[in-house]
Amino acid sequence: MRLLNTDGEEVESLEELLRDLDADDRRAILERQGSMPSAWQPPEDALMVTFLLNRHPYAGGDYYRAFRPAALTSARFGWHTSLSNKVTTLTEEPDGRLGFVTPSVENLKVFFSDVVVVRPVGNLFPVAQAQAAGQKVIADVDDDPWNHEDLFNPDLVSDEDHYLEWLDQCDAWLCSTKYLCALLRGEGFPPDRVFWAPNLYDPSALNAEPKPGRRLGTRLWLGGRQDADVVMYDELVYPLLDKLDCSFTHIGAMEDLAVGKVGQKARRSFGWDTPRLIERDSVVIPEMSKELAKISIGTIMMSDNAYNRAKTETHAAELGLAGLPLVSASPHELYRSIPGTVALTADAVEARVRELLDPDIWHAESKRIKAWGRALAVRHESQYLEALLQAVNAVTK
16 A cells, blocks of 8 residues: 655655654644744734534544644645634624634634634524625535434434525535535535535544454444444344453443433443443543554444445544454445455454454554555545635635
């Protein structure tokens, strides 16, 4: 596999690539925070761009599609960038420009930005008001908003989710997969305003030092996972725990908050009747490597349905960047080239797990998946930034 650094130059080793990526990320983020003695600062008349958060800025998709873009584009494009989890207006101009409030509790700031990139939010976003005031709205489409199975279950549909009501009103759209680009264009969205912007994975934040062993594991949020995916874990993974004397760590378990609450599945943990199951709460990206380091073999079970076809390879990237060899059972197009993908059968999954219980094979596979993850992160960084720049130029020029 060819390894390329951030300038597109070939490097000889994974170690050389990691050094380059770490230095590049550190430089960009420090410049974004203004904490380098000679840090370059954007000019006062620079374009102002805000990334509106869906959750915590260090949580999964928001880290890859808001926090890191804000950091890197400030340093590379000279934009004034900010993160926001709240929208406001001036008291004397309630119908005027939207102000975007930073999530910091101690040092709140409000930016009346020229462009806002909006993550999927389950509420009404005042697109028309922003546009009337001269602000441009770019929607960040990270999942298929039309085909989640919960939308077709009257007991789970929330009357508070208005995402589909304003999505088509935006000025441009960033899609995490090419599948989503085609889906939006097929729904009548302007083809020249729909851009493929893959997840901007952090090439170093998830780096861990796992060891060979008998602990399987994964990172899932079962409240939004398709039911057929969970069945695959039940049928293909659960029986192996006793059979192969393994344990299983699930990162992302939550208390059952959904009882009697519309719009959320009741299942928040695997619920397996065994002491071999270890359930952990969801963790933010900077803390995730500590949990992943306790796992030896990463598992990914993904069924084939309309919603999953629009998914990204995020779970494979996260586990791979941590150095966890994978047992991946999925017909997903993106998973065909991921090291560790096997046939969708119990025998194939078991054979792959048995293979990875051999320390020599485990070490070789750990290096292979980490190299794959790092190379993916490098490619995605250039692709995402190019797409974002094209989208911003399209709406502002």
